[in-house]
Amino acid sequence: MDFALTDEHRMVQHMVKEFAQKEVTPIIKEYDRKQEMAPFVLPRMAELGILGISIPVRYGGQGMDYIALGLACEELEAVDTTLRVVMSVHFGLNSLALLQWGTEAQKEKFLVPQARGEKIACFGLTESGAGSDVAAITSTAVRSGNKYLVNGEKMWISLATKADHALIVARTNPNEPDPHDGLTAFIVEMDREGVTSGDIHGKLGIRAGSTGWIAFQDVEIPLENRLGEEGEGFKIAMSCLDNGRYTVAAGATGLIRASLESSLNYAQERRAFGREIGKFQLVQQKIAHMVKSYESAKLLYLRAGWMKNQGKRNTRETSLAKWFATDASFEAASEALQIHGAYGYSDEYDVERYLRNAKGAIIYEGTSEIHQLMQAGYALEYREDAPLRCELPAYDVESWQIET
Amino acid sequence: MKIVVCVKQVPDTAAKVVVEDGQVTWGDAPLVINPWDEYAVETALLQEEAHGGEVTAISVGGEDAKEALKHALAMGCSNAILVSDPSLKNADSLVTSQVLAAAIQKLGDVDVVFFGKQAIDGDVGVTAAQTARILGWPSLTLVSAISELDPGTRTISVERSVEEGRQVVSGELPAVVSVVKDIGEPRYPSFMGIRKASRAEIPLWNLAELEVEVSGPVVEWPELSNPPKQEVVTEIISGASSQEIAETLAEKIIEEKVL
Ligand SMILES: Cc1cc2nc3c(=O)[nH]c(=O)nc-3n(C[C@H](O)[C@H](O)[C@H](O)COP(=O)(O)OP(=O)(O)OC[C@H]3O[C@@H](n4cnc5c(N)ncnc54)[C@H](O)[C@@H]3O)c2cc1C
Ligand SMILES: Cc1cc2nc3c(=O)[nH]c(=O)nc-3n(C[C@H](O)[C@H](O)[C@H](O)COP(=O)(O)OP(=O)(O)OC[C@H]3O[C@@H](n4cnc5c(N)ncnc54)[C@H](O)[C@@H]3O)c2cc1C
Numbered sequence: 001m002d003f004a005l006t007d008e009h010r011m012v013q014h015m016v017k018e019f020a021q022k023e024v025t026p027i028i029k030e031y032d033r034k035q036e037m038a039p040f041v042l043p044r045m046a047e048l049g050i051l052g053i054s055i056p057v058r059y060g061g062q063g064m065d066y067i068a069l070g071l072a073c074e075e076l077e078a079v080d081t082t083l084r085v086v087m088s089v090h091f092g093l094n095s096l097a098l099l100q101w102g103t104e105a106q107k108e109k110f111l112v113p114q115a116r117g118e119k120i121a122c123f124g125l126t127e128s129g130a131g132s133d134v135a136a137i138t139s140t141a142v143r144s145g146n147k148y149l150v151n152g153e154k155m156w157i158s159l160a161t162k163a164d165h166a167l168i169v170a171r172t173n174p175n176e177p178d179p180h181d182g183l184t185a186f187i188v189e190m191d192r193e194g195v196t197s198g199d200i201h202g203k204l205g206i207r208a209g210s211t212g213w214i215a216f217q218d219v220e221i222p223l224e225n226r227l228g229e230e231g232e233g234f235k236i237a238m239s240c241l242d243n244g245r246y247t248v249a250a251g252a253t254g255l256i257r258a259s260l261e262s263s264l265n266y267a268q269e270r271r272a273f274g275r276e277i278g279k280f281q282l283v284q285q286k287i288a289h290m291v292k293s294y295e296s297a298k299l300l301y302l303r304a305g306w307m308k309n310q311g312k313r314n315t316r317e318t319s320l321a322k323w324f325a326t327d328a329s330f331e332a333a334s335e336a337l338q339i340h341g342a343y344g345y346s347d348e349y350d351v352e353r354y355l356r357n358a359k360g361a362i363i364y365e366g367t368s369e370i371h372q373l374m375q376a377g378y379a380l381e382y383r384e385d386a387p388l389r390c391e392l393p394a395y396d397v398e399s400w401q402i403e404t
Numbered sequence: 405m406k407i408v409v410c411v412k413q414v415p416d417t418a419a420k421v422v423v424e425d426g427q428v429t430w431g432d433a434p435l436v437i438n439p440w441d442e443y444a445v446e447t448a449l450l451q452e453e454a455h456g457g458e459v460t461a462i463s464v465g466g467e468d469a470k471e472a473l474k475h476a477l478a479m480g481c482s483n484a485i486l487v488s489d490p491s492l493k494n495a496d497s498l499v500t501s502q503v504l505a506a507a508i509q510k511l512g513d514v515d516v517v518f519f520g521k522q523a524i525d526g527d528v529g530v531t532a533a534q535t536a537r538i539l540g541w542p543s544l545t546l547v548s549a550i551s552e553l554d555p556g557t558r559t560i561s562v563e564r565s566v567e568e569g570r571q572v573v574s575g576e577l578p579a580v581v582s583v584v585k586d587i588g589e590p591r592y593p594s595f596m597g598i599r600k601a602s603r604a605e606i607p608l609w610n611l612a613e614l615e616v617e618v619s620g621p622v623v624e625w626p627e628l629s630n631p632p633k634q635e636v637v638t639e640i641i642s643g644a645s646s647q648e649i650a651e652t653l654a655e656k657i658i659e660e661k662v663l
Contacts, residue, residue, distance in 0.1 A: 007471065008602035011478050014436075015592045049595040062595035401599050 009068055016072045019048055020079035028080045031208040032353055035201055037082065038208065042162060046117020051090055055099060056400040059107055060115035063401035066308035070250035070301050077251030078258045081357035082209030084251030089158045090114065092244035093123035094167045100392045101228045101236055110165055110187055122163035124154035124214055125237050132370050134237060135179040139170040139216065141186060150219040160197045160212030164190055169233040183233030187225045194219035205356030239388060242315050245322040245365045246304050252325035252361055253297040255354055259336035260290040262351050266340050286335040293328035300324055311394025315385050316378050323371030330358040405457035405555050408508055408517040409448040409481065411441040413465055413472040414525040426627040437472040440520025442590035443583050448518045449480050455555055458482035460511060464492065464503050470606050477601035478593030484604065489611040496621035501534035506616035507609060508539060515555060519582040521546055536580035544579055548586035
């Protein structure tokens with residue numbers, strides 16, 4: 001078993017960290033307060049190639065492996081969760097789905113510009129009445145000839161107002177006995193007639209990000225924009241989540257690290273009762289828990305990344321990594337705030353933002369409750385993963401890095 | 405143009421450097437490319453972009469110095485060379501300069517060599533000047549801007565950042581240049597560079613290949629000790645008006661003979 005990162009991994013880690021710390025750290029509080037995304041974030045991530053990190057070079061990406069993707073997410077979220085959210089939706093939920101399920105023509109048309117960062121992508125699954133219960137989706141896509149007519153509304157969609165392409169799931173067959181089987185996935189260009197979108201304000205966290213809604217009114221979608229087969233929408237959506245959740249797990253690991261680092265600094269600086277507060281065992285206990293969470297979360301996501309590299313199905317392992325890391329990040333941020341006392345309660349320090357940002361990840365990409373159902377289901381053998389028609393391609397350095 | 409940039413692997417700025425048993429140690433803190441050398445790489449790449457040619461990064465050090473070279477490759481350098489030899493274990497800056505000069509000569513036809521102004525481990529800051537001296541080339545140190553570099557007329561004109569202000573200096577090529585921060589923010593490594601760097605086989609030169617006889621180190625560090633702990637007392641000055649606070653502060657400063 002080899003736990004060592006390669007030079008390539010370390011270089012990616014270093015580069016992403018430099019970007020996040022040098023360019024985003026100085027401005028993040030301002031945009032968090034304004035509840036806006038800093039306008040340079042997406043163009044800069046595009047320019048640096050981060051938006052196409054683990055896509056083969058021949059599809060406009062950077063040809064890094066899935067571990068590098070995780071490391072990048074960890075570094076991004078150590079600065080702000082909104083940076084990692086970009087990777088979760090643009091990259092994990094959307095671009096990797098195109099790599100996995102797209103036809104060659106779809107990859108050329110949609111994946112290449114996304115990997116280059118020329119087009120931004122989002123993922124629209126949730127509706128006002130369908131969150132955890134995906135089968136309750138009511139958006140419809142009615143086929144006539146070589147077209148579909150799409151109607152409905154998606155809610156809580158990250159990057160809804162920033163994206164050029166949305167991967168959405170709608171109901172094509174209302175008569176399927178099992179409602180899961182009546183869903184189909186589509187790639188929708190956001191400038192199609194009948195597509196409107198808006199932002200949701202007043203969120204607890206991820207305030208320097210963009211979360212919104214997308215409405216479809218009689219939107220015509222050509223057949224070539226259908227991803228996968230009719231009725232395959234649920235399976236595709238779940239496979240998207242295997243990739244999105246991986247980025248969330250790795251990101252939450254970065255949030256634990258950031259909470260730990262702030263706590264270490266503060267505990268060695270702040271004095272009470274005549275000594276630095278790090279000397280108190282109750283403070284040490286909090287720090288010990290953060291160390292445990294960080295190291296465990298890291299191992300869990302690296303295992304999931306390794307499985308992706310090998311082309312092994314990782315729904316179970318990724319779910320565990322995501323559940324563990326996000327719950328642990330909320331706890332770590334909360335304890336970090338506690339260690340900072342009243343100062344942690346104000347936005348003079350970063351820890352209150354960590355706490356607000358951590359909560360979201362316990363809700364999206366499968367609530368913690370859903371992950372507990374999954375883990376128990378696997379353990380009790382109520383649940384197993386059937387092979388997919390298209391699996392996420394294993395990482396292969398030679399073919400992924402051929403320069404074009 | 406044939407450009408060389410000299411880089412060193414050093415402990416991260418965040419490392420806690422302490423003295424233990426008379427020796428400096430930074431524990432197992434991560435090693436990074438010397439931050440000043442990143443500015444040198446940036447300068448070298450800008451010159452390559454302006455005049456064509458290629459940039460070769462050279463490092464004298466152990467196996468782990470390859471990481472600094474890979475960083476330089478990932479930023480965009482064309483080649484990298486590691487000079488390593490067991491006899492260089494206790495090399496001081498003079499020995500290092502002799503080795504670098506020999507490597508630059510072995511490369512041949514080099515037009516300009518860039519250095520960072522100093523390395524953050526030893527903070528000696530004389531390697532560039534010494535290398536220039538050994539090569540017999542002009543030494544342009546602490547450079548904050550390259551106003552002109554003309555490979556045709558073989559001239560270089562720079563601004564140096566010195567205590568008194570800016571100094572404009574011209575010289576002839578080949579030359580050795582050490583740069584300071586004002587020269588311009590170094591770029592991040594690009595993914596294309598990272599792909600290249602991670603595949604690169606970095607050639608290793610030893611002293612026999614360089615055909616160089618180096619002197620023994622002239623500087624030795626027989627024993628080091630931590631500086632005495634300074635008692636720092638903080639005092640918050642209060643007063644009714646900013647005028648009053650400023651006056652109290654001024655009095656204190658004079659009293660303490662700070663000024
Ligand atoms: C900041 C943010 C960004 C988001 N971005 C996106 C996006 O880009 N794309 C997208 O499609 N969606 C996105 N979402 C939506 C997110 O995926 C959903 O909120 C999530 O799936 C939960 O659905 P819900 O909010 O409808 O909650 P519900 O499903 O209504 O759940 C409410 C509560 O009931 C619990 N619950 C539900 N079912 C069960 C059960 N069977 N057993 C036990 N407990 C259960 C849940 O765990 C939860 O605690 C985002 C959400 C947020 C907050
Ligand atoms: C919204 C708000 C309103 C407030 N209102 C008032 C008010 O009206 N009046 C007022 O006087 N104050 C008020 N406070 C201040 C509040 O009482 C202090 O913040 C609190 O006593 C903690 O002190 P501190 O913030 O300096 O943290 P510190 O005392 O510096 O503590 C930092 C951390 O070290 C831990 N710690 C400290 N000592 C020990 C120990 N011996 N063993 C183990 N752990 C230790 C603490 O539990 C904490 O986690 C308010 C604070 C807030 C956030």
